[in-house]
Amino acid sequence: MSTAEEFSATGSATEAPLMDAEALERRLREIGAARYHNLHPFHDLLHGGKLNRGQVQAWALNRYYYQSSIPIKDAVVLSRFRDRETRVEWRHRIEDHDGDRGSEGGIERWLKLTTGLGLDPDYVRSTEGILPATRFAVDAYVNFVRDHSPLEAIASSLTELFAPTIHEQRIAGMLEHYDFINPDVMVYFRRRLEQAPRDANFALNYVKAHATTPQMREDVCKALIFKTNVLWVQLDALYHAYVSGFPPPGAFVPAEH
């Protein structure tokens, strides 16, 4: 009989209870080291210059749905807190992504990338051509922060702890390898190099302070595992559709060049 023994190297109940905040942080970093999507084969292809323009288009098109859902997700997180201070702290995340009248935010920076790749911004905004798996994974993230505890909602953002490395690799790798990528369109990632560490530090300190029992610390770890799955599923779907070559009915098909 097959069993659950393989299930999780970092999140299963068979591991030692998390007795304090330091043990929690260690486990969170182990989860990132085992499950963050920098380990996904699609990222090796993307950063190593192994994709063609159509495949990079598909990645940017699908990732737009994730980017443009983040302020919605963060508004749901914000709505979970009765204390003003957490709301004020969390609000700047929405501002980072949405910008303001007369100033661009992360979503517009992402559209610079997709436009630079030759995609019509109206088509990108419509999200019509994205993979259904992208939509299901991203929507699952929005639903998660609504349906789980406020502590878990914050914990699910902790993938940002591991983001700076991947953004640095991406900026360097994509500029080096693709003649259709120039520094202007990479501004999203350069900006996130400043924003993500601040956000991640707040969230890490929050969960270390507010997860006060082993069970709560376990829930924090599970929220991070959930979020790594949200990211991983998106790359699995891109790989299957645009590297293995099985785009599902109705999804974006790159133009022939």
Add this chain to the structure above:
Amino acid sequence: MSTAEEFSATGSATEAPLMDAEALERRLREIGAARYHNLHPFHDLLHGGKLNRGQVQAWALNRYYYQSSIPIKDAVVLSRFRDRETRVEWRHRIEDHDGDRGSEGGIERWLKLTTGLGLDPDYVRSTEGILPATRFAVDAYVNFVRDHSPLEAIASSLTELFAPTIHEQRIAGMLEHYDFINPDVMVYFRRRLEQAPRDANFALNYVKAHATTPQMREDVCKALIFKTNVLWVQLDALYHAYVSGFPPPGAFVPAEH
């Protein structure tokens, strides 16, 4: 610039408005013919005897999460209707899947299949080893029937119109090709051959009677497309993990034989 032209052969707004119930039914059948998961390469492999026991285990394990979520989905659908008659009609779907004290339902019949395949029923019930994409797709279905109109909630069940053919192929193909499959474990599908047509006819007549404007008929079609995506994503994820050979972190890994 890439555009949305490829988006949909059967569900886009560029097609003629659906002026009556017969036009709606024709469009629904076109959607099934273009998008139902009997067209997915994983099903060819499954029914044609091209999978090994571990791959069939992975399929049955993941599909259990879908099966066991159906009565939850149907309870949400039921909760959307104030009229008693629709509730009474819909309630038998929950009974079909859950059974009753002393009688088995569809979920237990599915566990006969997974047990027959050598999977520990406690492991299957835990859903710990399923692919994250399976969970996101199935949960999207439950959320859909809660968040969309009652009409769309019923419409999303219309994939049952196309189920009898696939169940017949599956029973014949799996019994013929796999020595680890015997008639006892296929009882789920034989039972669905009787149940699905009744359910599908009710739902089809319901949407034909209650979708009274072109926009409502369009919404019904979109609900069916959504549901075909829920099914397709599950097979894409199985193919990527267990045929292409990229199981994501934490997912079921078949034992070596």
